Amino acid sequence: MKFQKQFVQSVRLYFKEEGEAWLQELPGIIHYCEQKWSMKMEKPYRLSINYVAPAKLRNGKEIVVKICIPGADFLNELESLRLFKNQGIVNVLDYEIEKGIIILEKLAPGYTLAEIEDDETACYLAAQVVRRLSFPAPRNTRIQTTRAREEVLRDTVNRNEKGYGPLSQHVLVNALSIFAKLNKTIAQYKLLHGDFHHYNVLASEQGNWVAIDPKGLIGEVEYDLIQFLLNRLPDKGVYEVTKKRIEILTNELNLNLERFFLWGYCHAVLATVWTVEGMSYNSCFYRMISIFERLYFEYYGIEIGCYVD
Ligand SMILES: Nc1ncnc2c1ncn2[C@@H]1O[C@H](COP(=O)(O)OP(=O)(O)O)[C@@H](O)[C@H]1O
Ligand SMILES: [Mg+2]
Structure with missing residues (x-):
């Protein structure tokens, strides 16, 4: 075979x-x-x-x-x-x-959200699915919290004092401190999909969209949407597209904008670490780190690292 x-x-x-x-x-x-x-x-x-x-x-x-x-x-x-x-x-x-x-x-017709041409439409559809996935964190479960993701980053930071791939030591340490502070200040734990992005949302009957392939995670909804933000980006105008996506998702799902940017920064760093470890380093994820830094600065007038000072 x-x-x-x-x-x-x-x-x-x-x-x-x-x-x-x-x-x-x-x-x-x-x-x-x-x-x-x-x-x-x-x-x-x-x-x-x-x-x-x-x-x-x-x-x-x-x-x-x-x-x-x-x-x-x-x-x-x-x-x-x-x-x-x-x-x-x-x-x-x-x-x-x-x-x-x-x-x-079997989901039919089964094409994915990545096949929706208009990015804003894809965002509204994604928000609809995430709203349906909203579920309080179960008590007795084998599924880990976002603390486990923080630990993966900590391990990378500890093993790579001079930085890792394209990531400087400064960025790694900064992301880890923010990750830790976010995890300590979670107000409402939810069951998360854990790998929510365009390719894991499929068209089902009667215009329904359905998620597949959950990895399972417990944490904040804002975190669950970051992998979506890192996918299906254009070559040019990434900043504007990301800003629009965040605006739609925040309004549709009543999210915390500041924590959304902060989780975005941390997860973009972690996702870059994963691609360095894997077979192909993904510059799209790396490039998103500075996009979240820029967004944070634009909205709050301070550097993202000041969040932990
Ligand atoms: N229930 C389903 N109905 C139709 N297509 C599916 C279904 N589950 C998976 N697929 C197809 O198989 C692909 C891989 O499935 P997925 O569960 O995402 O695997 P992986 O864990 O390897 O990402 C999907 O991108 C989709 O095209
Ligand atoms: Mg998949």
């Missing part, structure tokens, strides 16, 4: 030996799914680190099968899908924990 080249490379990079072993097992798991649910699996979608493919049941019903390495990420995704049930998230039809399998309702 031949898999997409990029998928194989990403699985190896991200999961190392465990990924290699899983890739060997994958044809067997696909066969297992076809037997267990009496279905025929079709050509997979464009893959990153999970195997996702449409499939047809014997009765003709179309579904989607997602096969993941059955570790922490998979369990978090499954738990968030269950917690968000019927609230703007794709429906789970069945699952099998041991083998990392989730059977999902």
Whole structure:
């Protein structure tokens, strides 16, 4: 069985030996799914680190099968899908924990928010989905808070005294201090999607838009929207587009503007760290750091770092 080249490379990079072993097992798991649910699996979608493919049941019903390495990420995704049930998230039809399998309702027509030409329209649609995803933080859960993200950044700062990739030590330390202060001052904890961006929001029937692929996280809604702000940006006019996006999302969802900018700055730094660690350093994320600095200065008349002074 031949898999997409990029998928194989990403699985190896991200999961190392465990990924290699899983890739060997994958044809067997696909066969297992076809037997267990009496279905025929079709050509997979464009893959990153999970195997996702449409499939047809014997009765003709179309579904989607997602096969993941059955570790922490998979369990978090499954738990968030269950917690968000019927609230703007794709429906789970069945699952099998041991083998990392989730059977999902197939969303049709299934194109993503990234295919909406007009950026402002995409923002309004995103706001509608996030409003539906609004859910208080559960008490007993394996899902981590945004403190865990702060710890990832702290680890990078501690291990790289001279900066990391394009990030200077000053920016890393600044972002970490702001991250820590924000985490200490969260007023209302919510269950977050954890990877909310254009490509994880799909068109469903009757003009409904639905989120897929939650990573699960607990924190402030403002934080959950940053990954959306980092995606689908034009080559020119990024500052103006970002400002407009923030204006729409803040008004639609009644967000705290200052904390939105601050989370934006911190997460843009963290997202840059991730891309330096991964296969391709993403200058789009890096460039957003200065956009959040500029926005903060424009609105509050002080440097973003002054927030922690
Ligand atoms: N329920 C679904 N209905 C239709 N298409 C889907 C569904 N779930 C996933 N897809 C398609 O598969 C792609 C990858 O799925 P996703 O869950 O986002 O995987 P990953 O965790 O690798 O990002 C999506 O971008 C989308 O095109
Ligand atoms: Mg995805």
